[in-house]
Amino acid sequence: MLGSSTKKILIFLAVFITIACSGIYGMYYIISKAGHKVAGYELQQQKLISELEADRSLKQFLATSGPDIEKLSSRIVSRDGTVAFLEMIEKIARDTGLIIDTESVNVAASPINIEEFETLNLVLSTRGTWSNTYRFLSILETLPYKVTITGAEINQLEEGVLSEGISVSTTPWSGSFTFNVIKYK
Structure with a gap:
């Protein structure tokens, strides 16, 4: 049948393949978790960017509407006026x-x-x-x-x-x- 050296090689290969598969699965698991974290960070970043853009557009709106707001305020009689x-x-x-x-x-x-x-x-x-x-x-x-x-x-x-x-x-x-x-x- 098979010689003892062939059995040792097959056992070695089986152990090696098991370790390699475990390592690959471990790497997949780590990369998958990291991918979820990265996706979460990307969502947070997009949310922050949209908030900054909203703040920027609000500031721009207030800057361009300032004279109009002043005109509206001047159309109202003051407290002591x-x-x-x-x-x-x-x-x-x-x-x-x-x-x-x-x-x-x-x-x-x-x-x-x-x-x-x-x-x-x-x-x-x-x-x-x-x-x-x-x-x-x-x-x-x-x-x-x-x-x-x-x-x-x-x-x-x-x-x-x-x-x-x-x-x-x-x-x-x-x-x-x-x-x-x-x-x-």
């Missing part, structure tokens, strides 16, 4: 040639954001010519604030009588304007 806003409205009316009376000013809760904003409600009455009244209303609509005109009534007065002792050559008109503007609390 009520008197200045009212004086501005009265000056516009006088500059357009109207006599103006502030009938009421009050503050109410804002429908937008109750914690941060409130609504400044104004009722004004004016007297003057039709064109001056119309010009005032047009300017009021185009103010750089979030103005909402809730009521406007324009009536013709008796001819030649504008106010006590003041007369005009054209037919005078009276206006009553109700509007509100958003203001910071």
Whole structure:
């Protein structure tokens, strides 16, 4: 049959092949585990990259939107700007040639954001010519604030009588304007 040297060679080869297969399986197992770790690291890296890109795009958005945000903020009356806003409205009316009376000013809760904003409600009455009244209303609509005109009534007065002792050559008109503007609390 087979000689003892052939048996030794076969046993040696069987042991060698078993050790080699075990080594290959061990290497496969280690490489497989390392591959899973690498895949996990790649996912973490992709997540970090996407977060950085989101941060970068947010910073870029804020940088490019900064002037727009400032414009929006300036469309809201400041906390201590009520008197200045009212004086501005009265000056516009006088500059357009109207006599103006502030009938009421009050503050109410804002429908937008109750914690941060409130609504400044104004009722004004004016007297003057039709064109001056119309010009005032047009300017009021185009103010750089979030103005909402809730009521406007324009009536013709008796001819030649504008106010006590003041007369005009054209037919005078009276206006009553109700509007509100958003203001910071």
